[in-house]
Amino acid sequence: MNDTTITSTTQQIVVDEVLPHAPEAIWKTLTTGDLIGRWLMTPSGFEPVEGNRFTFQTTPAGEWDGTIHCRIVELVTNERLAYTWRGGHEGNAGYGSPLDTVVTWTLSRVAGGTRLRLVHSGFVAPRNDSAYRSMGEGWKKVVHNVGDVAGEAR
Amino acid sequence: MPRPASLDTLMRSLADPTRRAVFERIVQSREVSVGELADGSGVTQSAISQHLRSLKQAGLIADRSQGRHVFYRAQPKGLAPLVDWMGHYGVFWRERFVNLRTLLKEIDP
Numbered sequence: 021m022n023d024t025t026i027t028s029t030t031q032q033i034v035v036d037e038v039l040p041h042a043p044e045a046i047w048k049t050l051t052t053g054d055l056i057g058r059w060l061m062t063p064s065g066f067e068p069v070e071g072n073r074f075t076f077q078t079t080p081a082g083e084w085d086g087t088i089h090c091r092i093v094e095l096v097t098n099e100r101l102a103y104t105w106r107g108g109h110e111g112n113a114g115y116g117s118p119l120d121t122v123v124t125w126t127l128s129r130v131a132g133g134t135r136l137r138l139v140h141s142g143f144v145a146p147r148n149d150s151a152y153r154s155m156g157e158g159w160k161k162v163v164h165n166v167g168d169v170a171g172e173a174r
Numbered sequence: 175m176p177r178p179a180s181l182d183t184l185m186r187s188l189a190d191p192t193r194r195a196v197f198e199r200i201v202q203s204r205e206v207s208v209g210e211l212a213d214g215s216g217v218t219q220s221a222i223s224q225h226l227r228s229l230k231q232a233g234l235i236a237d238r239s240q241g242r243h244v245f246y247r248a249q250p251k252g253l254a255p256l257v258d259w260m261g262h263y264g265v266f267w268r269e270r271f272v273n274l275r276t277l278l279k280e281i282d283p
Contacts, residue, residue: 059270
């Protein structure tokens with residue numbers, strides 16, 4: 021892609037919600053292998069220690085076997101958990117293309133529970149220029165539809 | 175490998191600012207003819223036609239013939255290769271938050 025003028029930049033997904041539970045309870049669901057399996061996906065080799073490497077098995081695409089490789093890069097009990105989230109293959113475009121991202125969970129105690137913030141960062145996407153801005157609602161719909169399709173493939 | 179080729183075609187097609195402007199015009203209208211796109215754009219009809227060919231090849235627009243006229247409309251799905259991972263995880267994480275709420279209700283009532 022060295023013959024185009026579109027420059028790459030990274031983007032992130034953020035989900036931020038207040039859950040009516042103590043940080044300790046939420047922390048347990050984020051850092052216990054069999055509990056992770058009950059709401060996210062079943063991890064293989066997960067241990068709640070910094071440097072731990074584990075994997076998730078997702079839908080394969082092309083030459084990629086669907087394995088997500090993770091490594092815990094930060095762990096502060098009841099407060100913060102970050103792991104790398106890597107997968108994909110250069111032979112794929114879109115779903116299944118090379119993915120080198122980081123998933124960060126931040127917990128903070130608030131009235132009535134815990135604010136849980138997920139930041140999935142490092143997505144490489146073309147610069148958010150006018151062509152994309154002009155899509156407006158249509159663009160959001162595209163993203164939504166793409167997600168639906170990807171969801172079906174899972 | 176047809177898929178990387180199509181991403182390449184897509185990126186190349188959108189890299190041209192004039193072509194991007196043409197694409198934006200098409201996105202904003204339900205359907206539009208070459209003449210309408212050329213009107214007041216300062217770009218000749220034949221240049222517009224070339225851009226339309228590129229956009230069509232990239233899967234960004236579709237056309238429909240009616241008599242002597244050809245009408246163009248946007249194919250938003252053509253942009254999918256650019257956003258697939260993000261679209262995937264955008265939905266994925268929202269769904270997982272719902273699962274997490276359900277699980278927490280169960281184990282920490």
